[in-house]
Amino acid sequence: MIPSEFDYVKAGSVQEAIGLLQQHGDDAKVLAGGHSLIPLLKLRLASPAVLVDISGIGDLRGIKSGGDKVTIGALTTHNDLEQSAELKGSFPILSEAATLIGDPMVRNRGTFGGSLAHADPAGDWPAVALALGAQMHITGSGGERTVAADDFFIDILTSDVQPGELLTSIDLPMPSGKVGMSYQKFSHPASGYAVVGVAAMVTLDGSGNCSSARVAVTGAGAKAVRLTSVEEALVGKSLTEENVAAAAGTAGEGIDYLGDIYASEEYRAHLVKVFAKRAVLAAAGNVK
Amino acid sequence: MKVDGNVTMSGPQQVVYDTLSDPDALRQCLPGCEKFDEVSPGRYETVLKAGVAGIKGTFIGTVTLSDAKSPESYTLTVEGSFSGGFVKGVGNISLAPDGGGAKTKVTYVGDGQVGGPLASVGQRLMAPAARMVVNQFFRCMDGQLKSRQETGAQVG
């Protein structure tokens, strides 16, 4: 399997990468970990004329905790997030989700930013980013802009990153109060991708009731979305199995479900409720 | 891989039926259509450059219109190769009057298969991609209907 011909340029800095992308316009594609793009190139489902390899831009990789947020560079790999001791305390959901992505070789190459920018309908990070209220930093020729996760995923394989722009880093607001989070995934046994995956973050008030919840699903439809009806049904309740099950039972309204050879639309609709319940209960179970 | 849904289209049932089975309109609205030549009645040799977002590929094969029951229903069969894999899809398209006869409700029920190397990576993305292409197709057809009615009104 040999891709169509293309030229390859390795960018040394964000500015250089953006310059190259502007220069080549629609003919250029960013190459990060390559674990979504290269399979598409090999099948000739994508045939860009130029690949701009950003993997050498050191500034874009790494995890920085500072005050009220953690900043994750776009090139931080799934494996970096899986292994990070720093994140295990504040965002245990990151290693929990990372370890469920593909396999170790995929995690060694694939990047957090690449996964978000690619917006695969079954990618794991989009659901996690929605549940954590991530803020995406995007740089283009006109400077930097910041987009909330809620506005970032547009459609199948379409995020708000425009041609000529780079996703550079992602901020995760530091949770305050009594917070628990979890990602629960039903993996496709062969591909490893999510048939359905649900990420949940819950905050409890002084009396132990849920004061806020963010719950998001991937794999169900064309893009990851928040399950707002579940979130609303949880607020003010104590997170007992019964209450969580009732809230999770509302999950999935408005999703245009995908059906494929592995899981029908009905099956996915069912899984969304089951995994919403599991994710919220698991989040409630690890509140600290 | 199932693709089904319905759309409400501008125009009475017979007009919509005629447009949806009109080779010229199909040529305009099949995504990235580069070739659409009738080789036998209802059977067209077709080349499409189709895609969504960053994914694009070339479909080479045949499109067949059969079981025509004007103005109620017909069957559309798509068969050929797409980026090194094979695809086969059968869609049943049925029409019913809507909005007191001024509009038409079009219901489509499609089932498709992909095979070859494409299946390993592409399978997962094919259903949502196909759905997006189908939506584009019907939006384009609706545009055709509207513009035909406008020109029709001007002439007549």
Place this chain on the structure above:
Amino acid sequence: MATHPISLTINGKGQQSSVESRRLLVHYLRDELGLTGTHIGCETSQCGACTIMLNGSAVKSCTLFAVQADGAEIMTIEGLAKDGEMHPIQEGFWEEHGLQCGFCTPGMIMSTYDLLQKNPNPDEHEIRHALHGNLCRCTGYQHIVKSIQYAANKMQGATVAD
């Protein structure tokens, strides 16, 4: 045709080549350098037969372009044995019957190499989780797990002895 000069270290030896942009690393290793120990199973990132070590991490060499490996340090299955002595992982597969046809074995061994450097004493669950990207059509994995346990024990013993 866009070609690029690359310079890298493979199994401890420096290597300079000129490669086409679209040349996959696995094709470069096998067809240009004759390092055919790295296998091609699926060519679609699924099977792990093409696994190699790149800058200290296991990667699927069918899902990487050779040009991306410019400046990198690579180890393939050929680089594992030292002075005619099998590496403890190879010995484990030999002793515990970790292979039948052997097609998946180079990839299995390279993935194991990555695992044992991250986690020198994995339990069975961790071993199976680490082999998620390596498919074997023959063994049923049971003996592969045993082979890896053998290697882990042997390598830990060696560390203690050092």
